[in-house]
Amino acid sequence: MATFFGEVLSVYSRAVEEDDDELDDENEEDEQIRREIEEKREVYIEWYPDVTQSVSSGNCTLQCSDLIIAVGPNASGFLSAYVLNTESWDAVGHVSLWNEKSRCTSRQPPLPGEPACRFYRHRDNPSVLMCQSTCYVAEDQLFQWADKVFGSLLNRGLNVMVLSDSPVAEYKTPDNLYGSAVPFLRSLKSSAFKDQALCPALEQPNILTGLPAAVLSHCQVHRIPAVLYQCYTDVIGPDTVTMETYKPALTSLSKLVKLEPCPSADALRRFAKVSEAQSNLYT
Amino acid sequence: VFYRENPAVSVGNVGQLAVDLIVSTLNMCRVGYLHTDCLIPMAGNNPYATSAENANDLSTSAEVYSSPDLKLAVLQIRSPIIQKKSKKFRKLLVSWMKTSGFSRTVVLSSSHAYQRDDQQLLGTPLRYLLTPSMQKETGDHLKEMDWKEMETVSAFPGVSDSEQRLCIPGGGVTKGLFTASCAEDIPLAIVLIFCSEGDNIPDAFTLLNHLNTWLHLVETPIQTQPKWRIPASWRLLFGSGLPPALF
Numbered sequence: 001m002a003t004f005f006g007e008v009l010s011v012y013s014r015a016v017e018e019d020d021d022e023l024d025d026e027n028e029e030d031e032q033i034r035r036e037i038e039e040k041r042e043v044y045i046e047w048y049p050d051v052t053q054s055v056s057s058g059n060c061t062l063q064c065s066d067l068i069i070a071v072g073p074n075a076s077g078f079l080s081a082y083v084l085n086t087e088s089w090d091a092v093g094h095v096s097l098w099n100e101k102s103r104c105t106s107r108q109p110p111l112p113g114e115p116a117c118r119f120y121r122h123r124d125n126p127s128v129l130m131c132q133s134t135c136y137v138a139e140d141q142l143f144q145w146a147d148k149v150f151g152s153l154l155n156r157g158l159n160v161m162v163l164s165d166s167p168v169a170e171y172k173t174p175d176n177l178y179g180s181a182v183p184f185l186r187s188l189k190s191s192a193f194k195d196q197a198l199c200p201a202l203e204q205p206n207i208l209t210g211l212p213a214a215v216l217s218h219c220q221v222h223r224i225p226a227v228l229y230q231c232y233t234d235v236i237g238p239d240t241v242t243m244e245t246y247k248p249a250l251t252s253l254s255k256l257v258k259l260e261p262c263p264s265a266d267a268l269r270r271f272a273k274v275s276e277a278q279s280n281l282y283t
Numbered sequence: 284v285f286y287r288e289n290p291a292v293s294v295g296n297v298g299q300l301a302v303d304l305i306v307s308t309l310n311m312c313r314v315g316y317l318h319t320d321c322l323i324p325m326a327g328n329n330p331y332a333t334s335a336e337n338a339n340d341l342s343t344s345a346e347v348y349s350s351p352d353l354k355l356a357v358l359q360i361r362s363p364i365i366q367k368k369s370k371k372f373r374k375l376l377v378s379w380m381k382t383s384g385f386s387r388t389v390v391l392s393s394s395h396a397y398q399r400d401d402q403q404l405l406g407t408p409l410r411y412l413l414t415p416s417m418q419k420e421t422g423d424h425l426k427e428m429d430w431k432e433m434e435t436v437s438a439f440p441g442v443s444d445s446e447q448r449l450c451i452p453g454g455g456v457t458k459g460l461f462t463a464s465c466a467e468d469i470p471l472a473i474v475l476i477f478c479s480e481g482d483n484i485p486d487a488f489t490l491l492n493h494l495n496t497w498l499h500l501v502e503t504p505i506q507t508q509p510k511w512r513i514p515a516s517w518r519l520l521f522g523s524g525l526p527p528a529l530f
Contacts, residue, residue, distance in 0.1 A: 013294040013395070013480055015363065016455040034367065140365045143320035172519040188326065190341055201339050204516045207327035214324035217343040221318045 040098055043137075043144045045152050046107055047093040051121070064153040065127040066256050071211045072165030073238040074231060076132040077271035078246040079163070081263045083253060084120060084130065092129070093119040095145065099138035117145075128256050129153075133211060142214035150218055159193075160219055160226035161253075163246055164212040168232040172206055183233035183245045188216060193225040198248040202230060240268045287385040289358035289376070291392040291460065294453035295478045298391035300487035301494070302359045306348050307331045307514035308501060311357060317345035317379075321372035323362040330516030353500065356385070364456065373459045380469050387417060389498070390460060391490060392475040395453035399477055400436070407431055408477040409493050412449075412461055417470040428496060433475070451475070484517075 051062065068083075070076045083089075091109060095117035098105045102115065110116035115135035122128040137145050168182050187197035188208060202208075208216060212228055219226035229249055233242040253259060288305065290298025305311070322344045332338035344362040349355070364372050380388055396408065410433040413422055435447035451458045457473055464471040474494050478486040492508055495501055501509040 013453050015292050015294055015296045016453055139323045140320075140368070142324050146324075147320075172523050174519065174524045188328065188341060189339065202328055204328055204330055204332065204338075205519055207325050209323070209325050213326040213344075216326045216341065217318070217324050220326070220341045220343055221316045 041138070041141060042097070043141050043148055044096045045093060045148050046096050047119075047152070048091065048109070050090075051092045061152060061154050062129070063127050064129050065157055066159050066161070067129045067131065067153065068161045068163070068253065069131045069133065069211075069215060070163045071133045073134055074165045074233065074242040075163035075246065076134050077238045077268075078243040078249075079130060079132055081243060081268050081271050082247075082250060083257070083259060084132075085263060086258070086260050088123045088257070089120040089130070090123060091118060092121045095133075095135075095149075097135075097137065097141055097145075099136065099141060101136040101138075104135050122257050125257055137211050142211060145211065146214040146218040150222070150224075155222065155224060158224050160215065160224055161249065162212050162215055162226065162228040163249060164208070164210075164228060164230050165242070166230050166232050167236070168234045170206075171232045173203070183231050183235075183242045185245055185248065186230050186232065188228045188230070190216060190219040190224065190226040192219070192223045193227050195227070197227055197229075198251065199229065238272045240272045243268060243271065286354065286387045286389070287356040287358065287380070287383070288389045288391060290360055291390055291455045291457040292360055292363055293393045293455045293457060293475075294395050295393050295480055295483035295486055297393040297476055297478055297483050297486045297490055299360060300483060301391045301491045302357055303330065303514050303517070304487060304491055304511040305357055305500060306359060308510075308512040309350050309353065309355070311348035311350045311355075313340075313342075313346050314349045314356075315347040316343055317347065317358065317360075317375075318343070319345070319372065319375060321364055321368040321375065322360065323365060325362045327516075331514045333515075355500070356383075369456050369459065373456050373463055376456075376460060377463045377467055377469065380464070380471070381467065385470075387420070387470040387472065388464075389494070390457060390471065390473045391494070392451070392454050392457040392473055393478050393483075393486065393490075394451050394457075394475055396477040396479045398450075398452045400434075403434065403477065409490065410434075410473075410475050410477075412473040412475075414461065414465045414469060414471045416468050417472050420470060421472065425497065430497075433473070482520075484520075 068079070070079045094104070094110055096105050096107060104110060104116050110118065117131060117133040117135060120130045131149070185199040186202040186206070187199050188202050189197055208228070208230065212230065216226055216228055229246065231242060231245050233239065233245070235242055250259065288302065290302045292299065325344045327342050329337055329340040330342055345358065345360045348357045348359065409431065411425060411430050412433045413425070433449070433451070436450045437445045438448050439445040449458060449461070454475065457475065461471065461473055474490065476486050476490045488511065491511060495503070495509050501511070503509040
């Protein structure tokens with residue numbers, strides 16, 4: 001495409017990638033490379049030995065009545081500060097996957113602070129599972145992630161809650177948000193979820209993408225009751241004010257497990273990253 | 284015996300916009316999902332909401348809608364096909380078409396306007412393609428309506444006696460779906476429009492009005508255009524409201 005100034009720009013479409021016919025010209029070597037890449041990008045759920053032992057041999061399927069998934073640093077920080085802060089949770093597994101941004105391929109549990117997808121189970125109520133996801137799951141791995149995680153659980157009687165961070169810049173509203181209360185929560189629920197959500201529903205034309213979308217789509221299609229709370233925030237990275245925005249979810253969570261009283265400000269700050277300029281021209 | 288329409292994810296998302304108008308105007312009910320790892324996952328509340336009661340039905344990346352009165356089924360695809368999975372997705376669609384036994388299938392699509400040749404720059408931007416089994420049934424009717432068939436292009440432009448091939452730049456899976464349907468003897472029609480990225484709502488209306496002259500989805504008096512209902516999800520296509528402080 002030529003512009004007014006004579007230079008030629010390559011034009012692209014927001015809908016399609018070019019070279020969609022590549023696959024039809026594949027030879028055996030191309031096919032083998034493609035298969036190897038697919039295998040490298042496969043998603044694995046690593047359940048730890050004490051969990052696999054307590055389940056009958058064959059497919060590892062866990063009895064689960066409630067699964068809570070936190071996607072993003074603030075959602076995960078909220079769970080760490082308000083729910084996982086008691087001594088009653090055991091780490092029971094993690095997701096191992098490889099992509100351009102995530103190298104969580106180890107079969108060993110990830111180190112604290114490392115981006116990862118970790119699973120925890122409550123000691124007193126072992127059918128309550130929690131998942132904190134802070135690593136990047138690529139577009140071609142999202143469906144597999146949801147499929148394999150739910151494939152590991154006995155779906156009968158399962159209820160799902162998802163907490164997810166999102167930048168407020170992606171929230172579309174006719175009224176500008178300047179001066180409005182940010183961060184704020186919006187909810188989405190699958191058709192099988194019959195209770196009331198704890199905040200207003202996410203208005204069209206706003207949509208979910210990424211891991212929350214993959215989880216909710218899976219629940220919708222498989223008729224699993226699921227509710228999602230999306231927190232729109234203007235802060236990149238973990239922040240105490242954003243984490244506190246998830247507090248309405250505590251009413252539902254306190255029905256499942258015993259929660260500690262509100263953590264102190266110091267405890268919250270441990271999970272929030274303070275961004276300090278390492279060097280500054282002006283100081 | 285049903286007939287079916289679906290969009291290709293193509294330049295300007297015109298097919299998808301057109302399908303949105305069909306579902307919204309004809310008040311079609313959702314009857315199923317296409318749950319596949321070939322599409323990027325997405326979810327949102329009901330894009331065709333007409334009241335508070337139906338506003339909170341969750342919608343996913345590919346869903347099937349139906350209108351028993353019109354014997355019409357529609358597949359809406361809301362997110363891009365994952366790169367390297369287009370072949371698998373085509374096979375999925377072809378297998379679904381065969382097992383469902385649709386009497387005919389129409390694919391709504393689009394192609395890059397900037398790749399038209401000199402002849403294509405003149406006249407209508409609308410084109411069609413028919414598989415052989417569809418050609419027998421409908422070919423003459425479309426010719427009578429003066430519809431224009433999609434031209435083939437030279438494999439080597441400028442070389443007059445080179446092989447002619449079908450090319451639909453920006454059409455996504457359209458060409459692959461067409462070739463596969465020809466091979467499997469599926470009655471399939473492609474209806475597409477040449478367009479560029481931008482505000483593609485007018486292109487969607489043009490494509491749909493054109494399709495309506497053939498399929499009569501919405502009855503219209505002569506010399507008027509059909510009235511399509513714009514769905515709630517088309518609000519804010521170009522972003523949120525402006526901050527007043529800007530001015």
